[in-house]
Amino acid sequence: MSTNSAIREEKSLRERIADNPRPAALWFAGFLVLLALEFGALWGMIMAVPWATFVNKLAFLKPIAAPFATFGDALANLPTLLTRDIFDNTGWQSPSGGWKGTFLGLSPAVVWAIRVVLIYAYTLGFLYWVWRGYLTFREHYRYADWTPRDDMISRFRHNTWGLFGFIVVFMFVVMAIFAPSLGTTTVEHNIQNPFSYKIHYLDKDTGQVKETLIGDANFGSRSRGDSGNVGPMTYDDYGRFHPFGTLPTGKDLFTFMMHGARISLFIGLTSIVVSGLIATSFALLTAYYKGLVDLAGVIIGDSIMSIPRLLLLLLLSYVLRGTWLGQIYNGALLFALLFAATGWPFLWRAVRGPAMQVSEQEWIDAAKSFGQSPVTTMKKHMAPYILGYLLVYSSMTLGGIIISVAALTFLGLGITAPTPEWGRAVDVGQAYTTTASWHISFIPGVLIVLIVTAFNALGDGIRDAVDPQSETGDDGGAEVAATGGSGA
Template sequence: MCATVTDTPTDRSRREESTLRERIAANPRPALQWSAVALLLLVLEFGALAAGLLLVADVLVVAVTGLVEVVLGAFSDGAAEAVLGVQSSASGFLDGLRSTAHSVPTLLSRDVFPNQGYQTGPSSAWEGTFLGLQPAVVWAVRATLVYVYAAVLAYWLFRGWGVFREHYRQADWTPRDDVVDRLRDHRWGQFGIVVVLVFLTMALFAPALGPTTVDRNIESPYSHELQYYDAESGSVETTYVGDANFNSKSKGQGDQNVGVMSYDDYGRFHPFGTLTNGRDLFTFAVMGARISMSIAALSIVLASFLAVVASMTSAYYKGLIDLVTILVADGITSIPGLLLLLMVGMAFQGHWLAAILHGGFLYALAFGVIMFPGLWRAVRGPALQVSEEEWIDAAKSFGQRPRTTMRKHMLPYVLPYLLIYASMSIGGVIITLSALSFLGNGLGIDPPNPAWGRAISMGRNYVSTQSWHIAFIPGMLIVVLVTGLNAFGDGLRDAIDPESEGGGEEEAAAGGAAG
């Protein structure tokens, strides 16, 4: 941070020698003010946020115990069954907590802003909706509030870094300050940040954003009923959601179409229209965003972890370890990535591991392995470079443990390069996953769970008809998201390495490789 008027050399020296807790205790007001607003924002959506975190925890528990069960199953059936018992107990406990979290009322839930309703006559008021408003209006209000909330939350989290930087950070300046300042002036990078935040909000708040729910409209339509005004009988009728879907198909033939921003015959509003099976495309799309981004995030975290560990270990020890790492990376590279994904999809059909993340967990592991060599090569050069610095030799001579040296002295140097290349690799995961879902036949996300690629496949025969929205909208979502991720990666690269900014294709590539 920049020294304020009241800062003195003695104050800065005392601050550098104190812990973060001591610095906050000495000046608690900024931290308390920021924490009070942050706590209020979390309380408003505590149930939804807690349910999301518990879902992630449940997936991780099932995934880890599943891998342990596979390994132990090769040696002992009893040990594998014991692991499955632990998994079942832990997963059931987390499911109970998640159900409790879902029952906690939140500001932006559909219980507060219900948009499912019916009319009692041709021009009568709506029953069952928020304040008797039209379903389209209620949905628009709820969706707007969700994005306003997400924008305020994102700003306040960034503001928290500013408070730390201004009041509690020991150093007056760090290289991250220049990175943030350059990113503030990078319009292309800011476009990427906005796109990523929009889709991240879509994924996190998918249940609240959709005009209906996945359970009601997609997974179990014949377990739910709805009321609607029947113009023929002149009365309010009741029918199953599944039957309403059957009569709301979009197939581009005559009046068999429910287009963008329109109602079906049952008084249900569809912002993106319906699919060929009558299901709501907007609900399908936002939940597809959640699934796709979850798998992409999991795969990139795995690939980044492997790349960082391998690059720092091989750079620190060199010799045989570096040679083995090169051979492993080259061996993985020699396997066609698409072939490996197809093998994973076909080999684990029907296996309980394939049920995790709707079939996406195994793909996330495969993507992580496939992307590992590329990310490793991107950070291997910087890791080798920093391993030759004098401070690394000094740490070795003082007997510092290798793990501590890698974490404190090598990781901060390698991490920026990893962030750049990782942000540019996520888009490839999303495109490939969508392609697998497009192919179908046991590949990609398990039906009927939402997947962008499956929606494109369903609508590919209707692109030139009035049902163009089925394939076009999910395709545009993929294009916009991948473009935004690449823009964010470009902005991050130029912010970290300003010498790469503004150059041609070769200069940009060289700059990206260098930093």
């Protein structure tokens, strides 16, 4: 290695950027522009969780949290480029046949389609810019010309099944983040408080523009088989476009599904993060100390795994749903914590083996002999080598959590109404599956299957990228663990 390379390797990332700031500055400027265009929508995803309900239960936090809550609400209300205030699809048809109140006088279906296309185009651009950031780091600031991570990314980019999962999961995440903009209407107007808002519509019998409550319009747009139906990609009698049709209550199914994605993503990610932290901590502790610590971990984990998980979830959700914890996000936080508390042993079992393999390596013994603290050894020399495995199993588990939440809601024990959740749509539409209103259960059911399949496909793709020998069933041993966690 040359002297310049050695000096470059010894410098921190901040020092390397200071030596050559132009590439990083250009990328960061572009990132800030993209973030500013939709910052209100991105922050609105965070503010969608009613943190105030949790804070109100902890009185000592109120004086501290109140200013932050006010500031957060102000950020969430910032104007965004792709907001429905600009591309407004809520209007009415005039007697002459044109549209009033919509963007450029276009039909609601066209305005909605424009908004959807622009939102996904923006998110694809954002994703591409993040990828450009990684390439900029690799080209200008990384001290190594090659790392195992390069091969992992290359293998994943050529994995068709994994890319399919990534694309579908990406579309699902966009649904959750941009749900207020993607929906043909808003949850507040159409689902939660429909009798508090009015719309204008063209009465085709009289040829006059009239005004009515949204709740009354919903009542006249119900999908109940032979007694009435508003199917996918159609307008109702009030000039409102419904890409997925309507529910038996007349509420827009597409808007319901977009906001239901937020609930599913929140529960899935929260439970995976919490259970992943617990599983990683137990795996590192049991691998480092072994003996009685490992035995205690096995006893605790096996005790939880021995209890039928579905029965435990049903019992705990029924007992705790009436508590203050069950009121936060209409039960979403409760379910996230329940899935984490009952699911971490499965993740721990998945990463315990790799952690044991790494703990037997020479560099761990060397770290111990030099007097390095156990926490430092576990954090710096062991944790990076099990994160690849944790990511694989987490992505696969997340799909199972989503379908479990839908199943519990289907049984009436999941997320409470009126908060949208996909399982409730399947439940309320099951009586109409053989009628003209087949879409009520069919579309949410297909999306649930698609999302769960996509998370499994993503997990398979990550596994094949982390462990190239997994397809042939070979045992990669410690080398597999090292590939899964290394990189610069």
